[in-house]
Amino acid sequence: MTDFTPTEMMTIAASRELSNDDVCFVGIGAPSAACNVARLTHAPDITLIYESGTVGTKPDVLPLSIGDGELCDTALFTVSVPEMFRYWLQGGRITTGFLGGAQIDRFANLNTTVVGPYDHPKVRLPGGGGAPEIASNCGRIFITMALSKRGFVEKLPFITSMGHGEGGNHRERLGMKTKGPTRVITDLCILDPDPETKELTVVSIHHGVTRDEIVGNCGWAIKFADTVIETPVPTETELSVLRDINARTKKAHQGTDKEAA
Amino acid sequence: MARILSLAEAVAENVKDGDTVAMEGxxxxxxxxxxxEVIRQGRKDLFLVRMTPDILYDQLIGVGAARGMKFSWGGNPGVGSLHRFRDAVENQWPRPLEIEEHSHAAMANAYEAGAANLPFATLRGYIGADLPKVNPNIKSVTCPFTGEVLAVVPAIRPDVTxxxxxxxxxxxxxxxxxxxGVQKEAVLAAKRSIVTVEEIVDELNPPxxxxxxxxxxxxxAVVHVPGGAFPSYAHGYYPRSNAFYIAWDEIARDRETFTAWIKENVLDAKPEDFARHAAKSAKAA
Structure with a gap:
């Protein structure tokens, strides 16, 4: 199939990173779509966990919030929020964290807190939520975000959650034993941290995308790996699963009446 | 022993100006x-605590009831910003809002410490993150057994949850x-607590x-307020109104539409008005 949008490509490429063996802490938005596409295609036995405490959840529609009733109804079990963060996340039981963010830098540090100075922000964003400890306590981290100059910036105004910090072995130096971000999936390409410097580097380009587009949409001088492949285009199954769940979700979230009144 | 009261009585007796108040969920x-009801009674100078302040805290902040807020994620889930919260932080409208910002893990641990009557909570957290640079209530201790340096935050002890x-x-x-969520910990950490419920029954009959x-x-205090969680939800009673959460974005974006909404739906309304949300859902089911 070559008839797909960049966002669809991003979600499907992100879903392919997951397998049946993953126990995955799911961020809301793009990560949630990718994780559920994985579950509905090649990884039916994946364990999806949302920070509201729902473990092993199998939602039929994508949740709008991390605590929609759908998540609890379809979960293997549901725990309290302190238990979620203490026993399951800090306890080291979660293999993979899947995060999004407002801004990212070349070492995959994320900002979802403020644009501008913290005390006098230009834009006050929602904040970190679970991300600071998801980023340090999950075995590895995937990040999915659309590539743009506003999002992929030379310097973050605020580090909400640490990726590879200043690069190199910074995580190790801070005593972390987890891998941190191992892949960033965008709507134009896939980035991996360089094995030594940990700087995000293009390793795969989506069908129909040029190197110039990638360079032009990134806020730092982005590097390309020696070997860059083309991301396989979505299969018919992947696309139909994604479009079906998006359609079900849209219908479910619109509601049936003007409840706002 | 809890007293079964009207909502007006429960709030009048238990929520005072200047209190630290946690409304969790x-x-x-x-x-x-x-x-x-807290807005209707004109409470002011509250210090609000909540892990995920959403629309309800946007409303309390927008009417100027809060002097400060301790939180870990302040947004409209899946929709975007809380515009009243942003207006308070970015433009000090209708008044400045002092913020104390944490991560979810720290807040959850801090409630648990409060419930356990401990002065602080310990976690392996905030590593490499900037919050400890801007929040003096995030400190560290060295484990006396292993030498590991861990983050600590003060216990949450609300005046009322x-x-x-x-x-x-x-x-x-x-x-x-x-x-x-964290409701059990939030109630046990507080000096006083108010619980509104969908039903009052002869036997709890836990399933x-x-x-x-x-x-x-x-x-x-326990208060019978059917529908009292709308537009969030009560599992087994009525679903979350995602449509309202989406609609709130427009209502709250503008100071005038927000103020008009508060007048019509809060100041000129009463607790019994929430019952229609529960009843409508029961009819549909």
């Missing part, structure tokens, strides 16, 4: 009706289930022995 069982639950019995024992039950002697 992790997407589920958010005590909207009680929060609206307000939650919504599925039901209570006539003695005031309370049951909640589904996504139970599972693992339902969260708060005994009457750990709760200050």
């Amino acid at each position: 992790f997407t589920h069982l958010i005590p909207y009706a009680a929060g609206h 307000i939650i919504h639950a599925q039901r209570a019995d006539r003695k005031g024992n309370v049951l909640l289930e589904g996504i139970v 599972s022995p693992n339902s969260v039950v708060l005994p009457t002697w750990a709760v200050t």
Whole structure:
């Protein structure tokens, strides 16, 4: 199939990173779509966990919030929020964290807190939520975000959650034993941290995308790996699963009446 | 022993100007009706605490009831910004808002420490993150056994915690289930507590022995407010109104539409108005 949008490509490429063996802490938005596409295609036995405490959840529609009733109804079990963060996340039981963010830098540090100075922000964003400890306590981290100059910036105004910090072995130096971000999936390409410097580097380009587009949409001088492949285009199954769940979700979230009144 | 009161009585007796108030609910069982009563009674200078301040806290901030807020994620889930919260932080409207910002893990641990009557909570957290640079209440300790440096935050001890639950019995024992969030810890950490419920029944009849039950002697006031969690939800009673959460974005974006909404739906309304949300859902089911 070559008839797909960049966002669809991003979600499907992100879903392919997951397998049946993953126990995955799911961020809301793009990560949630990718994780559920994985579950509905090649990884039916994946364990999806949302920070509201729902473990092993199998939602039929994508949740709008991390605590929609759908998540609890379809979960293997549901725990309290302190238990979620203490026993399951800090306890080291979660293999993979899947995060999004407002801004990212070349070492995959994320900002979802403020644009501008913290005390006098230009834009006050929602904040970190679970991300600071998801980023340090999950075995590895995937990040999915659309590539743009506003999002992929030379310097973050605020580090909400640490990726590879200043690069190199910074995580190790801070005593972390987890891998941190191992892949960033965008709507134009896939980035991996360089094995030594940990700087995000293009390793795969989506069908129909040029190197110039990638360079032009990134806020730092982005590097390309020696070997860059083309991301396989979505299969018919992947696309139909994604479009079906998006359609079900849209219908479910619109509601049936003007409840706002 | 909990007293079964009207919402007006429960708020008048238990929420004072200047109090530290936690209205908890992790997407589920958010005590909207009680929060609206706090606005109607004109409480001011409150220090609000909540892991996930969403629309209810946007409303309290927008009417100027809060002097400060301790939180870990302040947005409209899946929709975007809380515009009243942003207006307060970015433009000090209608008044400046002092913020104390944490991560979810730290807040959850801090409530647990409060419930456990400890002065602080310990976690392996904030590593490499900037929050400790801007929040002096994030400190560290060295483990006396292993030498590991861990983050610590002060226990949360609200003057009053307000939650919504599925039901209570006539003695005031309370049951909640589904996504139970941090409500048990928030109630046990507080000096006083108000629990609004969908139903008051003769017997609690927990469907599972693992339902969260708060005994009457750990709760200050119980209030019957069917529909009181709308537009969030009460598992087994009515679903979350995602449509309202989406609609709130437009209502709250503008100071005038927000103020008009508050007048019509909070100041000129009463707790019984929430019942229609529960009833409508029951009819549809």
